[in-house]
Amino acid sequence: VALSSCEAEYIAGSYAACQAVWLDSVLKELKLDVEKPIKLQIDNQSAINLARNPVLHGRSKHIEARFHFLREQVNQGSLDVVHCATGSQVADILTKSLKTDRFLNLRRALGVFQFRS
Incomplete structure (x- = not known):
């Protein structure tokens, strides 16, 4: 259960990031280029800040590690989170x-x- 809208959006963004990375790999196999970084639109500024900031905040340390895939992809430059x-x-x-x-x-x-x- 999500404790806040920030957490819910961050978790949803993490699932979307997984799908985006998978689709990117499929398109690479088909020899199709994808513009990098892939833009992931999120409508919650707090979730965007959480994804962009590599420092673990006290408010986010309870989020399971598997959901930090989004942050890892943003830090690697594969994804960029933008406000929608x-x-x-x-x-x-x-x-x-x-x-x-x-x-x-x-x-x-x-x-x-x-x-x-």
């Missing part, structure tokens, strides 16, 4: 009830359109 404003999260269309205008904007951002015959 909450209002820019396209995934909200799948997880939240939205007002019509916001729904239409996010749907457009996904490249989905209404098909009429």
Whole structure:
């Protein structure tokens, strides 16, 4: 159970980092270049600071070591964590009830359109 939104975002970022590194290795096998560092968007500034700072904070020492994969990848230069404003999260269309205008904007951002015959 996550004790804070920072911890929850950091853990989610660590899982995303694992997927990004795996996808990078698959693309390398296919002889496709990936721009480095891979940008990982996180909407929590505290989680971003935790990933960028190699010093273990008192607030983060309870986080299991396996979740520090994100920090390791950032320190190696493989990944860069950048802030993603909450209002820019396209995934909200799948997880939240939205007002019509916001729904239409996010749907457009996904490249989905209404098909009429």
